Amino acid sequence: MKRFYFIIILFGLICLLVFCKQDVKEPKPYGPLPSERQLAWHDMEYYAFIHFNMNTFTNMEWGNGAESPSQFNPTELNARQWAKTIKEAGMKGVIITAKHHDGFCLWPSKFTEHSVKNSPWKNGKGDVLKDLSEACKEYGLKMGIYLSPWDRNHAEYGKPEYVTYFHDQLRELLTNYGDIFEVWFDGANGGSGYYGGANETRKIDNKTYYQWDTVLEIVRGLQPNAVIFGDGGPGVRWVGNEEGWANETNWSLLRQKEVYPGYQKYKELRSGHEDGTHWIPAECDVSIRPGWYYHPSEDIQVKTLSRLVDIYYQSIGRNASLLLNLPVDFRGLVHEKDIEQLMALKHQIEKDFAHDLAKGARVTATNIRGNHSKFKLDNVIDDDHKTYWTTDDNVTTASITFEFDVPTEINRVLLQEYISLGQRINGFDVEAEIDGNWRTIDTQSTIGAKRILRFDTIEASKIRINITNAKAVPTISNIELYRAPSLLTEPTVIRDAKGRVTMETVDKNIEIHYTMDGTNPTSKSKKYSSPFIVNEPTTLNVIAHNPENNQQTIPQTIYFDISKEDWKVVQVSSGKLDDTYKIIDDNPKTTWTTEKSDEAGEIIIDLGRKHQLQGFTYMPMQGRWPYGIISHYEFSASIDNKDWRIMAKGEFGNIKSSPIEQIIKFNTAKARYVKLKGIKIVDGDKRLSVGEIGVITKH
Numbered sequence: 001m002k003r004f005y006f007i008i009i010l011f012g013l014i015c016l017l018v019f020c021k022q023d024v025k026e027p028k029p030y031g032p033l034p035s036e037r038q039l040a041w042h043d044m045e046y047y048a049f050i051h052f053n054m055n056t057f058t059n060m061e062w063g064n065g066a067e068s069p070s071q072f073n074p075t076e077l078n079a080r081q082w083a084k085t086i087k088e089a090g091m092k093g094v095i096i097t098a099k100h101h102d103g104f105c106l107w108p109s110k111f112t113e114h115s116v117k118n119s120p121w122k123n124g125k126g127d128v129l130k131d132l133s134e135a136c137k138e139y140g141l142k143m144g145i146y147l148s149p150w151d152r153n154h155a156e157y158g159k160p161e162y163v164t165y166f167h168d169q170l171r172e173l174l175t176n177y178g179d180i181f182e183v184w185f186d187g188a189n190g191g192s193g194y195y196g197g198a199n200e201t202r203k204i205d206n207k208t209y210y211q212w213d214t215v216l217e218i219v220r221g222l223q224p225n226a227v228i229f230g231d232g233g234p235g236v237r238w239v240g241n242e243e244g245w246a247n248e249t250n251w252s253l254l255r256q257k258e259v260y261p262g263y264q265k266y267k268e269l270r271s272g273h274e275d276g277t278h279w280i281p282a283e284c285d286v287s288i289r290p291g292w293y294y295h296p297s298e299d300i301q302v303k304t305l306s307r308l309v310d311i312y313y314q315s316i317g318r319n320a321s322l323l324l325n326l327p328v329d330f331r332g333l334v335h336e337k338d339i340e341q342l343m344a345l346k347h348q349i350e351k352d353f354a355h356d357l358a359k360g361a362r363v364t365a366t367n368i369r370g371n372h373s374k375f376k377l378d379n380v381i382d383d384d385h386k387t388y389w390t391t392d393d394n395v396t397t398a399s400i401t402f403e404f405d406v407p408t409e410i411n412r413v414l415l416q417e418y419i420s421l422g423q424r425i426n427g428f429d430v431e432a433e434i435d436g437n438w439r440t441i442d443t444q445s446t447i448g449a450k451r452i453l454r455f456d457t458i459e460a461s462k463i464r465i466n467i468t469n470a471k472a473v474p475t476i477s478n479i480e481l482y483r484a485p486s487l488l489t490e491p492t493v494i495r496d497a498k499g500r501v502t503m504e505t506v507d508k509n510i511e512i513h514y515t516m517d518g519t520n521p522t523s524k525s526k527k528y529s530s531p532f533i534v535n536e537p538t539t540l541n542v543i544a545h546n547p548e549n550n551q552q553t554i555p556q557t558i559y560f561d562i563s564k565e566d567w568k569v570v571q572v573s574s575g576k577l578d579d580t581y582k583i584i585d586d587n588p589k590t591t592w593t594t595e596k597s598d599e600a601g602e603i604i605i606d607l608g609r610k611h612q613l614q615g616f617t618y619m620p621m622q623g624r625w626p627y628g629i630i631s632h633y634e635f636s637a638s639i640d641n642k643d644w645r646i647m648a649k650g651e652f653g654n655i656k657s658s659p660i661e662q663i664i665k666f667n668t669a670k671a672r673y674v675k676l677k678g679i680k681i682v683d684g685d686k687r688l689s690v691g692e693i694g695v696i697t698k699h
């Protein structure tokens with residue numbers, strides 16, 4: 001009998017369990033939701049922009065439309081090299097400037113003569129879009145197109161005829177090159193241009209002129225899976241800067257009706273609109289160099305690893321995607337320097353996310369929806385982004401705790417909401433139990449598709465994530481915890497005009513070691529701790545060393561000549577005298593320039609005492625738009641500022657393309673005064689500019 005009751009009770013319990021389980025439903029979706037095509041786009045995360053077009057050959061950022069197709073002539077164009085690079089860098093696709101504002105088309109459009117078909121490249125038989133789409137197929141990349149609405153070449157720009165042309169070209173691009181994942185429309189618009197020879201200014205109404213409804217129909221009809229990028233989407237929105245960052249608070253939502261191409265309050269796009277009416281997530285577009293297009297002078301300005309790492313965390317780590325631009329050069333190749341940095345970034349990110357510590361931890365939560373396995377906590381560590389953890393209805397605050405067997409070092413937390421049901425969380429913090437005490441590590445607002453928090457390494461026995469504010473029950477598909485290694489980058493070594501040498505690394509856990517006797521530095525060499533004085537000619541050999549894993553950078557050799565403490569600029573042919581300290585402040589970033597037309601600008605410096613000179617250095621103006629760079633010089637020396645002897649005269653070869661420090665040696669002479677004269681200035685500019693002047697002494 002007893003056995004009978006037992007079976008009945010057991011049966012009852014099983015029924016109850018089955019009944020309860022069936023009762024646990026998915027939470028209701030909340031707010032605007034992403035479409036299937038947007039969800040596929042979210043998965044892309046990191047993809048390349050390629051700016052390559054007429055501007056590559058004219059050394060411009062914006063051509064005015066009067067360029068001739070004959071100027072487009074890459075010598076080694078190889079789209080497979082682009083695709084291979086992009087794939088190896090860990091990116092999932094590429095968007096190409098099929099047509100930029102100057103109107104030149106990289107494909108042989110049947111609607112214009114202003115295209116590759118009239119260029120010398122492949123005798124007019126080439127098609128860059130075709131080459132790229134084949135290369136993308138080969139390397140498993142998705143392809144997108146940038147088609148500038150503004151066209152400074154087209155004679156009918158501003159009239160309805162141009163809009164027909166724009167739509168026709170869009171159809172052509174969306175028909176002939178396979179699947180397109182994103183169509184990119186730039187906000188820059190209207191203004192001066194060539195316009196078929198009219199050379200005038202034309203204004204259009206950004207909201208109405210291009211007939212965006214028709215554009216949408218064309219894209220949806222021909223490429224239903226493509227998202228449309230614009231200031232206000234409708235598929236993906238601009239992030240409101242071209243520097244590669246979103247705000248920490250970042251909603252994938254916009255009040256769509258308010259935002260149009262060329263939106264004035266574009267800074268709002270960095271956070272989106274919390275009360276947005278549509279799902280329109282942010283994309284961070286940024287170039288690996290200062291410019292979007294290739295300029296040889298920017299070969300020395302490729303973004304550093306630490307800058308790229310910051311960009312990664314401030315875009316992908318802040319609920320946005322990263323569209324990183326590679327300015328393909330005039331050979332038609334991604335430049336070696338850019339590849340080097342791309343791969344450095346890839347390897348660093350791989351190291352940062354090498355070992356997920358959440359996987360080995362015990363996980364508990366304050367609430368699990370219906371205690372049902374469908375919403376179990378394992379879902380946040382199971383690598384399946386389609387499963388998620390969530391809470392009972394009306395429970396919008398909850399905590400998830402990870403407990404380690406032994407205290408564990410952590411400096412990254414990665415979180416993902418299950419966005420198919422909407423973006424819900426608007427407040428969370430991370431706490432750590434350190435030596436038995438709980439400490440708040442970070443307090444933040446939104447999560448979205450992906451959020452990564454970076455913080456100083458802590459050793460914790462538990463990590464707790466508290467959802468403190470959610471618009472509806474939180475749904476979390478993924479949580480990862482990492483201990484990323486310190487970022488090992490070359491140290492920056494600077495000396496100021498007083499001879500004070502300062503060394504710095506981006507990560508404070510990295511050590512700097514150096515020698516001053518010409519030997520190779522190792523981690524056993526003198527460790528840098530605070531600034532020191534170098535007044536006499538000295539060669540420093542420097543490395544950065546990571547004590548965590550014993551890795552170090554390749555030694556850098558830095559030469560400092562006599563310090564400039566006693567120097568004075570005593571005469572300049574024009575320009576402000578009280579600004580002349582910028583010539584000798586040992587800071588190449590500060591620039592001094594002459595003010596007016598100065599046929600042969602010159603600068604006289606008093607070195608304070610006599611030295612045996614055997615050369616001089618000239619650092620041209622740095623920065624994005626330098627001017628006044630000396631191309632032909634004359635350098636003289638004097639004991640008394642009266643009798644002058646010309647020590648060297650000539651040309652700074654290639655200085656326009658490569659504005660780096662120029663080092664000119666001459667026969668030794670004793671002198672206290674030196675004079676640099678600009679005989680010719682780059683581009684025939686009337687002004688003369690100086691980033692820095694130095695001397696090389698004999699010792």
Ligand code: FUL
Binds near residue numbers: 061186187188285292
């Ligand atoms: C801008 C354009 O004007 C730039 O030339 C570049 O194409 C960039 C991606 O978008 O607004």
